[in-house]
Amino acid sequence: MARAALSMARSAVVIGASGGIGAALAEAIADEAAFDVVHRFARSFDGAARIDITDEASIAAAAVAVGSGPPPELIVVATGLLHDGERGPEKALKELDAAWLAQNYAINAIGPALVAKHFLPLMPKTGRTVFAALSARVGSISDNRMGGWHGYRASKAALNQLIRTISIEERRRNPSSIVVALHPGTVDTPLSKPFQGNVAPGRLFDTGRAAVQLLDVLDGLRAPDSGKLFAWDGVEVTP
Numbered sequence: 001m002a003r004a005a006l007s008m009a010r011s012a013v014v015i016g017a018s019g020g021i022g023a024a025l026a027e028a029i030a031d032e033a034a035f036d037v038v039h040r041f042a043r044s045f046d047g048a049a050r051i052d053i054t055d056e057a058s059i060a061a062a063a064v065a066v067g068s069g070p071p072p073e074l075i076v077v078a079t080g081l082l083h084d085g086e087r088g089p090e091k092a093l094k095e096l097d098a099a100w101l102a103q104n105y106a107i108n109a110i111g112p113a114l115v116a117k118h119f120l121p122l123m124p125k126t127g128r129t130v131f132a133a134l135s136a137r138v139g140s141i142s143d144n145r146m147g148g149w150h151g152y153r154a155s156k157a158a159l160n161q162l163i164r165t166i167s168i169e170e171r172r173r174n175p176s177s178i179v180v181a182l183h184p185g186t187v188d189t190p191l192s193k194p195f196q197g198n199v200a201p202g203r204l205f206d207t208g209r210a211a212v213q214l215l216d217v218l219d220g221l222r223a224p225d226s227g228k229l230f231a232w233d234g235v236e237v238t239p
Helices: 003-008 020-032 056-067 096-122 150-173 207-219
Strands: 011-015 037-041 070-079 131-136 177-183 230-232
Touching: 011 020, 011 056, 011 096, 020 070, 037 056, 037 207, 070 096, 070 150, 070 177, 070 230, 096 131, 096 150, 150 177, 177 207
Parallel strands: 011 037, 011 070, 070 131, 131 177, 177 230
Antiparallel strands: none
C-alpha cells in the first residue's frame, strides 16, 4: 500500500474473534464498511492471526503485524473467562482456589491490560479513537448484592479499574481518545450457557444482536465518557 493511501486508510482490531461475541463483532464491523482493514485475532487461529492474551510475546507480535498497516482507530478485546471444564464461578468462600483465581485475573484483567500496553501506542494521536474491552456488570462493587462468583467479580472489577487508569494515561496522548469497558448483557454463547436458566424473557441476546448493540453504544460515546463501564443499552454502570 502506498504511503499516501496508508495514511488515509482506517483499520479496526478485534481480539477474541473466534468467540461468539468477538466473531459477531468482527463481522458487524466489516459489514458496516467503515474500515478498510479489520484485523481478527484469536488463540484458536493459526499463524499471524493467533494471539494468546496470557502470552505477552504473542500480543507483542500481533501488535507488530497491525503496526505495519493503517493505524487502528477501533480496538475491541472480546475475551473472557467464566468457567473452564469442571471449574466455574465460586458459590461460597470455601470454594476459593488460588490457581483458579489467578487464571481469572490472567484472562479477565491482565490480558486486556497487556493488549492496551502494546496496541494503544499504534492508535492515532489525534482524532477520535476507541479502545474497548468486554467486562461485566457483576464487576461493579456497588452493584454486588448477592455475593459469590468471587474470582469473576474481582477480576472484572480489576479490569474496570485498569480501564479507568489506562484511559487517563491515553487521554494525555490523545485528548479525543475513548477507553471503555462494555457489559454485553447475557449473550447466547458457551460462556453463558450454564447460567441462562434465570435470564428474564427478552434478555438473552443472540450474538448478532449483541454485537450491533455494543457497536451502537460505542458510536454514541465521546471523550468525556472515557474510563467508564457501559452496558449494552448505553447506560453507565456504576463502579
